[in-house]
Amino acid sequence: EVQLVQSGGGLLPPGGSLRLSCATSGFTFSSYAINWVRQAPGKGLEWVSTISGSGDTTYYADSVKGRFTISRDNSKNTLYLQMNSLRAEDTAVYYCAKDTNILVASWFDPWGQGTLVTVSS
Amino acid sequence: DIQMTQSPSSLSASVGDRVTITCQASQDISNYLNWYQQKPGKAPKLLIYDASNLETGVPSRFSGSGSGTDFTFTINSLQPEDIATYYCQQYDHLPITFGQGTRLEIK
Numbered sequence: 001e002v003q004l005v006q007s008g009g010g011l012l013p014p015g016g017s018l019r020l021s022c023a024t025s026g027f028t029f030s031s032y033a034i035n036w037v038r039q040a041p042g043k044g045l046e047w048v049s050t051i052s053g054s055g056d057t058t059y060y061a062d063s064v065k066g067r068f069t070i071s072r073d074n075s076k077n078t079l080y081l082q083m084n085s086l087r088a089e090d091t092a093v094y095y096c097a098k099d100t101n102i103l104v105a106s107w108f109d110p111w112g113q114g115t116l117v118t119v120s121s
Numbered sequence: 122d123i124q125m126t127q128s129p130s131s132l133s134a135s136v137g138d139r140v141t142i143t144c145q146a147s148q149d150i151s152n153y154l155n156w157y158q159q160k161p162g163k164a165p166k167l168l169i170y171d172a173s174n175l176e177t178g179v180p181s182r183f184s185g186s187g188s189g190t191d192f193t194f195t196i197n198s199l200q201p202e203d204i205a206t207y208y209c210q211q212y213d214h215l216p217i218t219f220g221q222g223t224r225l226e227i228k
Contacts, residue, residue: 095165105217107167109170
C-alpha cells in the first residue's frame with residue numbers, strides 16, 4: 001500500500017522558518033515526482049512545488065519562489081519542504097502528493113494526511 | 122497562468138440525482154485535466170485523470186469528459202457519501218492550477 005505520512009507544521013511568527021517532512025512507503029520512491037499542495041483555511045487548493053524523481057529538477061509557484069525549497073532524500077524515501085521568510089498568507093494545510101510521472105507534475109495520487117502551518121504573531 | 126473556472130460553486134441535489142459540474146480552462150489544455158474529491162477534514166482523492174479516465178477503485182457512477190477548454194464531471198445516481206467538494210486541476214502548463222471547487226450538498 002502506498003503511504004505518505006507527514007510531519008512538521010505548527011505555529012510560527014512572520015519571518016520564521018520551518019521544515020515539513022513527508023515519509024513514504026509502498027512504492028519505488030525515486031521513480032516518481034512528488035508535489036506539495038496547500039490549502040488556506042476555508043479556501044481551495046494551491047499547487048506549491050514539484051520535485052522530479054531524481055531530485056535534479058524542481059518547480060515552484062511564484063508565491064513561494066525564493067522562500068521555499070523542495071528536496072528529497074531517496075535513500076530515506078522522504079520528501080521535504082524548507083519554508084523560510086514565512087508570511088501570514090502562507091498559513092495553510094500543506095499536503096504532499098505522489099505524482100504518476102517521474103519528471104513533471106501530472107495527477108496527484110495518493111496524498112498525505114496534511115499538516116497545518118500557522119503564521120501569526 | 123491558466124485559469125480554471127468551475128461552475129457551479131455550490132450545488133444541492135437529492136440522492137439518486139444526476140449531478141454535473143463544469144470546468145473551463147482559459148486556454149486549450151488538451152485532455153490534461155484531472156478531478157478530485159475532498160471530504161471535510163480529509164486530503165483530496167483522485168477520481169478522474171486525463172479528463173475521462175476513472176482511477177482504479179473509484180465507483181463507476183463517476184465520469185468525466187471534454188477536451189480543449191471545456192470539461193464536464195458527472196455523478197450518476199448521487200449517493201450520501203458523495204457529499205464533498207470537487208476540484209478540477211490542469212497540468213498542461215506550469216503553474217499547476219485548480220478550479221475554485223464545487224461544494225456538493227444533499228437535499
